[in-house]
Amino acid sequence: MVERVVPEERRQRRRPTKQGAVLSERLIVETALRLVAQHGAEALSVRRLGAALGADPSALYRYFRNTDALLLALADELIGRAQEGWRPTGDWRADLRAIGLRIHASYQSNPQAALLAAHRTTGRVHETRAVETILGILRSAGFPDPLAVRVYHAFVDQALAFAAQDAAALALPAAAQEADAEVWHQAYGRLPADTHPNVAATFPLLAADMRGSGYPFALELLLDAIAARLPAAR
Amino acid sequence: MVERVVPEERRQRRRPTKQGAVLSERLIVETALRLVAQHGAEALSVRRLGAALGADPSALYRYFRNTDALLLALADELIGRAQEGWRPTGDWRADLRAIGLRIHASYQSNPQAALLAAHRTTGRVHETRAVETILGILRSAGFPDPLAVRVYHAFVDQALAFAAQDAAALALPAAAQEADAEVWHQAYGRLPADTHPNVAATFPLLAADMRGSGYPFALELLLDAIAARLPAAR
């Protein structure tokens, strides 16, 4: 097969499609995100995306070598949106907290796409910038390189894992979402104290706490532990 | 469409297929798990499963209303297998670590099914038993109820989130898996020191560390932080 993809920056000719659309990597990514947001993850197919763009499906292969490459571009776009407008404060702990919460929030804003994208390594610009930033925060805070790398890994994986996990809940149909919450109260609210004493004793607390995401507290705990491993400065 | 599925317990006639196999829910689930284990996640299709069973693909629809129902059955089977044989030691930290790693490991053993399971609250016996156990460990370790509940939430969500995250990576088509690994060397190995000094400085460490899961270290950090919040005993 001949390589059909021309890198975006080297693209010169832009011929409109029969329906008048002028394609670009940007337009394709944005249309794909819109498609997923409006009609769910399963609505994202080359054929449907082509239709939404007003182009033949195969035209997409002039921009992405396959659907995997497109998916990576979507993932990178989400990472990029998470970083928009953020500036480091110089306080490593505050900065890490902000980045973690921003990644989480960005993925929640498009749960369907987040589910597709959260577990990929893109190697694209937004991602490499985020990696560079986080590593910079840790190294200039005084973590020696081997520790900085391990901490980076745990921090990033946890942010992405929670983001995907919470996105999955949001991605459920609204009806199924409420039904799930109901089932939770039904099943756990009625567990008898003789077989499940600990659940029974803490049920009101549990029910209240499980409403929200576990991420903010888990992040705080992670930051606690990281701080404890920071070699005493001075 | 007519409902084709007859519940397993009410099944009476067992007609062999042309190739002589006698189908059952058990046989189908076990064959499916074997198929995935031997030939990878992408080998699991209705057609291939039918072929592996020695039956027409459409015969499966006499046992499962669709592939989602089949995958749920696979997931349920895995949950059952995972909990076998674990006993608490009385050391809260060792017990939590063991539970976390067990959940993680069992999901890795069949990523495809794990992806479905990790995002759903079943409220069924295996799940409620796990909740009861973890809460019991925390409460008898001396955590006051409100803290025990928050810690429980963070711990469980972390385990499930990482399990799903790492399962997702394993469930990718082999090609995408290799692509992700390649990206680390291609994209991150070539980032110039003037734009990405921190990545450039730590690249060998990074490439080595990112090969494995971030969970074991993230779990250890979480346990560190939890221990630090345990009210001094005595």
Place this chain on the structure above:
DNA sequence: AGCTTACGACAACACCATTGACGTGTCATG
């Protein structure tokens, strides 16, 4: 022994990603 019907098989449908071939509109060159 005969009847009912469960269940396996067949064939078809609608969708999917991907690719080779083609021709036209766009741009760089002169």
Place this chain on the structure above:
DNA sequence: CATGACACGTCAATGGTGTTGTCGTAAGCT
């Protein structure tokens, strides 16, 4: 301003997917 090269949108085809309407037959009841 004309021209030639070729980028890129289009077409058509391939081989995959899950799913379903229909049918015959053999299993198991009476």
